[in-house]
Structures are given as C-alpha cells and as structure tokens.
Amino acid sequence: MFKRINQTICAGGIAMLACVGVMATAAITPAMAAGGGGDIKDHEWTFDGPFGYFDKASLQRGFQVYREVCSSCHGLEYIAFRNFADLGYSEGEIKVIAAEYEVMDGPDEEGEMFTRNAIPADRVPSPYANQNAARASNGGAYPPDLSLIAKARPNGANYLYSLLVGYKDAPHSDEVPDGMYYNTAYSGNLIAMPQPLYGDDIELAGGGDTSIEALSEDVVTFLAWAAEPEMETRKRTGIAVMLFLFVMCFVSYGSMRYIWADIKKSKA
Numbered sequence: 234m235f236k237r238i239n240q241t242i243c244a245g246g247i248a249m250l251a252c253v254g255v256m257a258t259a260a261i262t263p264a265m266a267a268g269g270g271g272d273i274k275d276h277e278w279t280f281d282g283p284f285g286y287f288d289k290a291s292l293q294r295g296f297q298v299y300r301e302v303c304s305s306c307h308g309l310e311y312i313a314f315r316n317f318a319d320l321g322y323s324e325g326e327i328k329v330i331a332a333e334y335e336v337m338d339g340p341d342e343e344g345e346m347f348t349r350n351a352i353p354a355d356r357v358p359s360p361y362a363n364q365n366a367a368r369a370s371n372g373g374a375y376p377p378d379l380s381l382i383a384k385a386r387p388n389g390a391n392y393l394y395s396l397l398v399g400y401k402d403a404p405h406s407d408e409v410p411d412g413m414y415y416n417t418a419y420s421g422n423l424i425a426m427p428q429p430l431y432g433d434d435i436e437l438a439g440g441g442d443t444s445i446e447a448l449s450e451d452v453v454t455f456l457a458w459a460a461e462p463e464m465e466t467r468k469r470t471g472i473a474v475m476l477f478l479f480v481m482c483f484v485s486y487g488s489m490r491y492i493w494a495d496i497k498k499s500k501a
Contacts, residue, residue: 271418274395289321295455308359311380315353374425383460397449400428
C-alpha cells in the first residue's frame with residue numbers, strides 16, 4: 234500500500250513539475266507565428282532565447298533611426314517618453330527628447346484644445362491627426378503604429394529586418410505599378426511603402442556601422458523592445474521560477490523519503 238502511495242506521490246509531483254515547466258518556458262519565450270509569403274531571413278538577435286537581452290547601444294541607435302526616418306510616418310502610441318529610461322537615457326535627456334514633440338491637450342479655461350510640448354509622462358504621438366490625414370498623405374495607404382509591430386507581424390523581428398533589407402530592382406518579367414515598390418520579403422513582392430533606408434544616410438550619434446543591414450538590425454531591435462519593454466524582466470522571472478521549482482522538487486522528494494522511511498520501518 235505504502236509503495237503505491239509513494240509511486241502516486243512521485244508521479245503526481247513529476248507531472249506537476251512538467252506542467253509548470255512548460256508554462257514557465259512559455260513565459261520565457263512567447264509563441265512566434267511562422268512567417269510566409271516572402272523571403273524571410275533568419276537573423277540572430279541578442280533578445281532571442283530564454284537568456285536573451287536588449288543591447289542598449291543598439292537600442293539607442295535604433296531609436297535614432299526611428300526618430301530620423303520612421304517617425305515621419307509612424308507613431309509609437311503605447312510607448313511613453315519616460316520608458317526611454319530603459320534605453321539608457323537619463324531623466325534630463327528624456328525631457329529634451331520629449332520637448333521635441335507636440336501633443337494635444339485641454340480643454341483650457343475657455344474650453345479650447347491646445348498643443349504643448351510633450352513631457353516624459355506623455356506617449357509618443359502619431360505624426361498625423363487621424364487616419365484620414367494619414368491616408369491622404371500616403372496615397373491612400375495607412376502607415377501602422379509601430380508600438381506592437383514586432384509582435385503583430387508573423388515571424389516578428391525577422392520579417393521586419395527582411396522587409397527593410399528586401400528592396401531590390403524588380404526582375405524584367407515583373408511590372409511594378411506607379412506608387413508601388415519591389416520587395417523580396419513582402420507577400421506578392423509589391424509594397425506601397427518607399428524604401429526607408431539606403432545605408433550611410435544616417436550619421437549615428439555614437440558612431441557605428443551605417444550600412445542598410447546594420448541600421449535595419451538596430452531599428453528592429455528598438456521595435457522589438459517597444460513591443461515588449463518588460464521582456465528582460467519576464468525572462469529573468471521565468472528562469473528564477475524554474476530554478477525554484479527544480480530545487481523544491483528535490484526538497485519535496487527528500488522530505489517524502491525521510492517521512493515515509495520511519496513508517497515503512499514500523500510496518501516491517
């Protein structure tokens with residue numbers, strides 16, 4: 234009887250540990266949908282895997298690329314300026330960055346809305362007042378907000394990187410309509426967004442490689458952070474939970490052996 238009880242307890246403990254392990258692993262590395270429709274490059278990222286992290290130098294370079302190139306068409310609706318502390322900026326630097334933007338506020342004492350310089354608590358505004366204004370400025374196409382773009386697109390970072398480096402001259406057999414561009418990563422190979430990066434067209438504040446590949450890697454790293462600023466904390470927590478469960482499994486097993494040993498002897 235006691236043998237069956239021991240076996241039941243051990244089996245239950247192992248099953249519980251396995252279930253929790255699967256859940257913790259899912260917490261460390263979120264599910265990623267498979268990409269499709271274009272030539273998606275498999276790039277290596279510092280933030281991949283359970284021990285992944287964001288390189289702050291790359292984040293700052295990527296943010297500069299966003300400010301100088303992407304921000305003219307795309308906003309970061311879910312990112313507040315104060316979040317840029319994660320990129321390594323000081324409070325003073327964040328105030329200066331925020332002051333470069335204007336946000337709508339109000340109403341004032343007369344009931345009127347007004348614009349003012351942004352403060353760290355504000356979110357990064359869209360360059361357009363509304364969707365209609367955005368479409369009117371982009372030939373009918375709506376530039377999406379980039380806050381969650383790295384999670385909203387299949388194969389996330391790899392897709393965005395492939396898209397940025399995928400602008401090529403179309404084969405002679407393919408006709409590219411006016412207002413469209415040939416891109417090897419985009420489904421159907423025709424995209425309405427003009428090529429944003431050409432390489433060596435941005436002078437990085439801290440220096441560094443300004444090739445298309447390097448700039449694309451930096452801005453995609455920044456967008457991956459924007460989609461999940463708490464990623465590093467989540468992964469550290471997941472690893473700590475796994476280690477705790479691993480230790481507790483052995484403690485529980487040792488306790489069970491110690492407790493049941495005396496009972497077995499008394500029954501013998």
